[in-house]
Amino acid sequence: MLFNSLIFPIFLILSFGIYWFLVNRNLRLQNAFLLVASYIFYGWWDWRFLGLIFFSSVVDYVVGLRLSQTEKQNSRKILLIISLITNLGILGFFKYFNFFIDSFADVIRMLGMNPNIPALHIILPVGISFYTFQTLSYTIDIYRKKIEPTKDVVAFFAFVSFFPQLVAGPIERASALLPQFLVKRKFEIDKARDGLRQMLWGYLKKIVIADNLASHIDVIFTNYQTLDGITLYIGVFFFALQIYCDFSGYSDIAIGTARLFGFSLMRNFAYPYFSRDIAEFWRRWHISLSSWFRDYVYIPLGGSYVGRWRRTFNIIVTFTVSGLWHGANWTFVIWGLVNGLYYIPIMLRDKQKRFSKTIAENSFFPSLSDFFSLILTFHLALLAWVFFRASSLTHAFNYIGHMFQVPYQGLDYSPYYQNILFSVLLLVAEWFQRKKQHGLQIEELPVFLRWGIYYGIILVILLFGNFGSQQFIYFQF
Amino acid sequence: MKTFIARSVLFWVGFAIVGELFFRFVVPGTEVPITEQNKDYGFLHYDTSEIVSGYFTTGRLPHERYYWEINNEGFLSHHDYKTPDQREKPVIAYFGSSFIEGFYSNIDEQIAYFVEECIGDQYEVYNFAFSNSVPSEHLAVSRFARDKYEPDIFIFFSAPWHLKLSTKKVPFRKRFSINDGEVVEGTVGDFVYSRLKRTVKYSAMLRYLYLNARFRLNILNNPNEKKEAEENAAFINPGTINQSDIELREKIGDYLVRTLREENPDATIIMAGGTPYSDNYPEKLELENRILKDACERYNCDFLNVSQVFKKEYELHGTSFYVEGDPHWNTQAYRVIGHAICAFVDSLNTTNDDAMEVNAEE
Numbered sequence: 085m086l087f088n089s090l091i092f093p094i095f096l097i098l099s100f101g102i103y104w105f106l107v108n109r110n111l112r113l114q115n116a117f118l119l120v121a122s123y124i125f126y127g128w129w130d131w132r133f134l135g136l137i138f139f140s141s142v143v144d145y146v147v148g149l150r151l152s153q154t155e156k157q158n159s160r161k162i163l164l165i166i167s168l169i170t171n172l173g174i175l176g177f178f179k180y181f182n183f184f185i186d187s188f189a190d191v192i193r194m195l196g197m198n199p200n201i202p203a204l205h206i207i208l209p210v211g212i213s214f215y216t217f218q219t220l221s222y223t224i225d226i227y228r229k230k231i232e233p234t235k236d237v238v239a240f241f242a243f244v245s246f247f248p249q250l251v252a253g254p255i256e257r258a259s260a261l262l263p264q265f266l267v268k269r270k271f272e273i274d275k276a277r278d279g280l281r282q283m284l285w286g287y288l289k290k291i292v293i294a295d296n297l298a299s300h301i302d303v304i305f306t307n308y309q310t311l312d313g314i315t316l317y318i319g320v321f322f323f324a325l326q327i328y329c330d331f332s333g334y335s336d337i338a339i340g341t342a343r344l345f346g347f348s349l350m351r352n353f354a355y356p357y358f359s360r361d362i363a364e365f366w367r368r369w370h371i372s373l374s375s376w377f378r379d380y381v382y383i384p385l386g387g388s389y390v391g392r393w394r395r396t397f398n399i400i401v402t403f404t405v406s407g408l409w410h411g412a413n414w415t416f417v418i419w420g421l422v423n424g425l426y427y428i429p430i431m432l433r434d435k436q437k438r439f440s441k442t443i444a445e446n447s448f449f450p451s452l453s454d455f456f457s458l459i460l461t462f463h464l465a466l467l468a469w470v471f472f473r474a475s476s477l478t479h480a481f482n483y484i485g486h487m488f489q490v491p492y493q494g495l496d497y498s499p500y501y502q503n504i505l506f507s508v509l510l511l512v513a514e515w516f517q518r519k520k521q522h523g524l525q526i527e528e529l530p531v532f533l534r535w536g537i538y539y540g541i542i543l544v545i546l547l548f549g550n551f552g553s554q555q556f557i558y559f560q561f
Numbered sequence: 562m563k564t565f566i567a568r569s570v571l572f573w574v575g576f577a578i579v580g581e582l583f584f585r586f587v588v589p590g591t592e593v594p595i596t597e598q599n600k601d602y603g604f605l606h607y608d609t610s611e612i613v614s615g616y617f618t619t620g621r622l623p624h625e626r627y628y629w630e631i632n633n634e635g636f637l638s639h640h641d642y643k644t645p646d647q648r649e650k651p652v653i654a655y656f657g658s659s660f661i662e663g664f665y666s667n668i669d670e671q672i673a674y675f676v677e678e679c680i681g682d683q684y685e686v687y688n689f690a691f692s693n694s695v696p697s698e699h700l701a702v703s704r705f706a707r708d709k710y711e712p713d714i715f716i717f718f719s720a721p722w723h724l725k726l727s728t729k730k731v732p733f734r735k736r737f738s739i740n741d742g743e744v745v746e747g748t749v750g751d752f753v754y755s756r757l758k759r760t761v762k763y764s765a766m767l768r769y770l771y772l773n774a775r776f777r778l779n780i781l782n783n784p785n786e787k788k789e790a791e792e793n794a795a796f797i798n799p800g801t802i803n804q805s806d807i808e809l810r811e812k813i814g815d816y817l818v819r820t821l822r823e824e825n826p827d828a829t830i831i832m833a834g835g836t837p838y839s840d841n842y843p844e845k846l847e848l849e850n851r852i853l854k855d856a857c858e859r860y861n862c863d864f865l866n867v868s869q870v871f872k873k874e875y876e877l878h879g880t881s882f883y884v885e886g887d888p889h890w891n892t893q894a895y896r897v898i899g900h901a902i903c904a905f906v907d908s909l910n911t912t913n914d915d916a917m918e919v920n921a922e923e
Contacts, residue, residue, distance in 0.1 A: 542580075543583060546774060
């Protein structure tokens with residue numbers, strides 16, 4: 085089920101009503117209902133893949149309990165390996181099987197042989213990368229003795245499949261989310277109201293900005309050879325806005341929905357395009373994934389407590405794996421690698437936390453140096469996004485090359501004006517709200533003004549929104 | 562929780578009021594008349610007792626607005642229709658679907674208007690077209706028109722998939738079926754315009770959402786959607802139509818034209834067809850139009866190829882005949898069709914006059 089389909093509001097209202105009016109007296113009932121609702125939500129897309137979530141949940145539940153029952157290091161390692169092989173095995177098969185087979189075949193071909201290796205027609209289960217990482221964090225944290233396993237099977241299954249964040253995150257840690265399933269939720273009106281506000285902001289970003297940009301981006305990236313540099317710049321600028329609005333929009337809707345049910349999910353985006361260097365950008369972009377890679381890949385590799393070369397190696401590995409997580413294509417790997425290369429000079433100078441405060445913290449306008457740093461960081465991100473969006477590495481390099489070879493041809497740019505205006509308006513609105521958790525955190529305003537803003541946003545969505553029920557980009561990852 | 566629900570209800574009630582005003586006065590949602598059924602003849606037309614005029618708007622912003630009016634018979638027309646004893650001139654009556662009905666043009670820019678512009682001194686022109694109607698229904702309306710208004714010239718517009726659609730069952734609409742290899746006209750069920758639907762039509766916001774923004778509540782993915790799309794493609798693409806389908810269309814085309822001729826032995830009958838899709842006008846007629854043209858040759862009627870009329874104008878002036886973002890014909894198309902009808906009727910009169918002169922000489 086998509087958040088931007090018309091069935092979702094019906095599902096949400098029904099679930100909300102049942103959750104708070106029929107099953108609210110008992111914790112187990114609350115969790116059981118959330119489990120059923122989550123399975124319906126996921127099964128709406130394809131019920132056959134519910135088996136994968138169920139299987140993953142069973143394995144990690146059992147492994148978690150067993151880990152707590154033994155102190156023998158070897159047994160614990162074996163249990164962890166079982167969990168890793170099961171989860172990463174499922175992920176690897178569904179997501180990377182053909183990629184590795186194709187890459188292997190390419191290598192064989194380069195050696196002058198002609199292999200006949202058939203590819204499998206595999207459907208990628210929606211959200212598999214997200215819930216796999218979530219359950220992995222559970223077993224790894226128990227193995228590290230950071231958390232205790234739960235014996236409440238319903239709570240655990242509901243935690244793994246919690247519908248607001250099941251298919252595209254935020255990737256929650258068991259230590260943060262699971263305890264919320266172990267206490268009875270009480271309705272908090274302020275939390276629910278702010279959840280609705282955050283959902284509305286998410287819908288605005290997704291339906292009005294991201295989905296309207298999509299068609300332009302497709303045309304520009306497909307026909308880049310016939311277009312000039314300005315248009316190609318607009319294309320990658322649009323893509324930067326599209327992927328941000330699409331994914332942060334989804335996260336806003338997910339976090340807002342969870343709040344309606346009494347849960348708090350972690351923040352996933354913190355205005356990343358207002359960053360002054362790449363280190364800050366990665367602290368603000370897809371926070372739940374960045375921190376996951378930091379805690380479960382970068383730090384186990386040695387993190388920053390090793391020599392320079394080893395640190396550089398750790399950074400490159402972490403960013404490259406992060407790129408590969410996004411998709412089985414060399415373009416994603418290079419995208420990760422490029423970001424890693426951006427990061428290395430900052431890391432080597434120990435300047436990762438140079439910009440730990442929000443830009444223009446005590447003023448409306450940024451300082452000149454902050455402004456130029458912001459512009460530079462944004463364009464470094466843009467350059468990397470070309471690899472992310474391109475269909476192949478050749479496509480990406482040609483796109484960038486063409487941008488500079490034919491900078492201006494005097495083409496008609498007017499079809500892009502409306503979307504440029506909307507994109508700029510969104511960035512301006514978010515600049516105003518940059519110290520807030522989300523773009524519509526406006527509880528301090530008088531009620532008539534707030535309602536006016538809500539009505540205005542709903543009307544803008546109705547007038548300009550794209551209701552083709554386009555999938556969220558991050559569903560494919 | 563009570564406060565939350567009370568405020569939510571208040572919020573949405575407030576939005577309903579704001580939205581209603583907004584979509585009525587600022588960005589007007591399209592206005593459409595209410596449908597009713599002529600039970601005696603079995604066709605649909607508009608209810609003349611309620612909404613009889615309004616603005617049809619298209620698109621999300623609605624940048625195009627067309628003024629429409631319903632006349633005494635519940636069809637789009639800038640004047641009422643007169644029975645033979647009330648009028649002095651003969652009548653040209655045309656029948657068809659939304660392509661020629663006229664919602665995509667102002668009421669004084671209809672086909673009827675353009676025809677009357679050039680031959681209005683000789684004829685009155687009556688529009689009996691209705692959205693979503695197909696030839697099986699056009700036949701039913703033509704009987705009503707014949708009995709009440711006795712037209713001298715009947716013109717039937719048919720899109721290249723309408724013969725086939727005439728067999729697709731819809732309970733309250735006239736359809737053909739095949740029984741023992743013969744075409745038979747089915748019975749028509751009662752059309753009920755629910756009170757809810759009637760009320761909804763008075764809401765500007767709901768009309769905007771449904772008709773302008775085209776919101777559809779697809780609770781379940783329609784498994785027939787793909788099949789229907791394939792069928793629609795097959796309606797016009799001869800390469801995908803099998804032999805039995807061709808025979809079905811031929812039977813219906815033959816039955817339609819033969820029946821029209823038998824029921825109106827003294828009238829001039831013109832079948833009209835073309836390509837209502839894009840500025841691409843093939844020399845060859847689409848299968849169904851070809852069937853109608855062949856039937857016309859057998860039963861002494863004429864065929865007006867709208868494609869060729871459009872093509873000529875397009876090549877001369879580059880005129881586009883389609884509403885932006887929509888396959889329906891626009892005002893320019895109506896003007897060109899109207900003038901083509903004038904020329905066609907003129908040529909018929911000339912031929913008749915010549916024949917009369919020859920007879921007189923003999």
